[in-house]
Amino acid sequence: MNDNSSIEPLWRAAHGRTGDKGNRSNISVIAWDPALYPLLVAQITESAVAQRFAHRRPARVQRFLLPSLHAMNFVLDDVLDGGVNDSLNLDSHGKALSFLLLDMPLQVPHELRIHLAGTTGSPTTKPHPKETPST
């Protein structure tokens, strides 16, 4: 982190939703503003997401880019402990998993901070002054 950027939780730059089919989860990551999309592509990579979900032992993590939607789609294989019929998890669909992904840290240059949504407060972020919501 240098003087011209700060670490923010991903949910300030993007939103998303989780879907499931069998033992496979897909999580969309959609930029709040087109200006933030290149940051997502550069930093929220397949390997970073695989690391984030390491405790669930993903067999494979794939990322699909949708530049015309300023969005990415992650597909995580074998992360649902068998899926809705076999998992012991209360959330056997893995519906909450988007919130694990959206709490990843993102380095944001100061000139792009104006495009962020919400205010800080995530445990993944280092303390810094509160901001006014941009929405």
Place this chain on the structure above:
Amino acid sequence: MSKDVLRVGCAAGFSGDRTDAARPVVDALIASGGPSVLIFETLAERTLALAQIARRTDPQLGYEPLLDEMLRPVLADCLAHGIRIVSNFGAANPRGAARRIAGLAHELGLSVPRIAVVSGDDVSGASHRDALNDGLQGALAGRDLVSANAYLGAEAIANALIAGAQIVVCGRVSDPSLTVGPAMAHFGWAADDWDRLARATMAGHLLECGAQVTGGYYADPGLKDVAGLARLGYPIAEIDLNGQCVITKPAGSGGRVDEHIVKEQLLYEVHDPAAYVTPDVVADLSEAQVRQVGSDRVLLRGVRGHARTDSLKVNVCCASGWLAEAEISYAGARAEGRARLAADIVRERLAGIGPLRIDLIGVSSVIADDAGHWLEAVPDSGATDVRLRMALRHTDRAQAERLAREMVALYTCGPAGGGGVRTSLRPTLGTLSFLMPRALIPSRFDFFDPQREGAA
């Protein structure tokens, strides 16, 4: 967009959805004055197997249990205004659902509508047994088969509507086909008009989860606020003759339709966006765009289509054993430590029984994995209001029952201050999926005959 628009309203996104959703959608369709269709999507992966079990106990059952509640408030108006109804609420017994709809029309003093029943999805019978065994490569051996159903496409639905059906009752069809079928029938598209079929497929995809595209499942207070979630408007797609659509909702209803919400739903349950495979087409979202074109109106464009595949997805459900769950609460100083000790005690008592999941509700209960890697890495946080949950699966009911007994015994044998034990034991279903050659699964429709088949 062209003036020739077909409106498709969706009043249910799953079995268990709000049953009062249809009224405002139907009012909006009537007010629009144009050709329109009402769909109900009520059949998730497991729902059909549960319906099959219901049918085993009573051959009249096996269709959507809330059918009456969904249809009764709007059936008369739909028939009076030419709004056709298309749904998979037939589940494991589409003919039973048709019989019930005929009965409902009779109770409401209406003449019995022309109801088409789509069939061909059930591949559990003897004629498909070889294909099932081939597809599952022996995985069926020794298992109790509950259901096997192929995801049918839109053609039988379209043909039924062209033949004059006022209501089309399906079992398993792909969810977007509920929208593609009416669009094919209305605009006269060919079954290989891939671009148009793909666009209508994505319109159907946006509709198929009901309020998830109108602000449901989106709200996150302070960051993603949505007004009126208690009176959410369900979606309406305005589809033009090229398949392009605008998503909107009834005026004055709760919720919102904006670009961000539509994007979330567009990618929901999608894997490779360049190849979203349905029975009707392979849709390609690579170049898709969404654009706000009015208040609560979002246009989807840029979807392309490729030729459909030669196979259909088949879901097979088998009885798989028992799920046991049990919980106990601890509060006050060192509550988390006492909950963790309780888990250790039960784990020791049940040693060797198989995988046992441990959750500390209030500390870690959702993101964690069944194997416990996550929880192991979380030190005692000093939480003072913790509910221990444990869960296991077993093929043998007597073994599964041991979890409940051990949890109850913590009242006298466990850590101090444990209370509020609840236990449950449920039979479980396992699902297997594979692709079956399309040629083995002909779909068809026929009209329900109330004279011969009666009304229930």
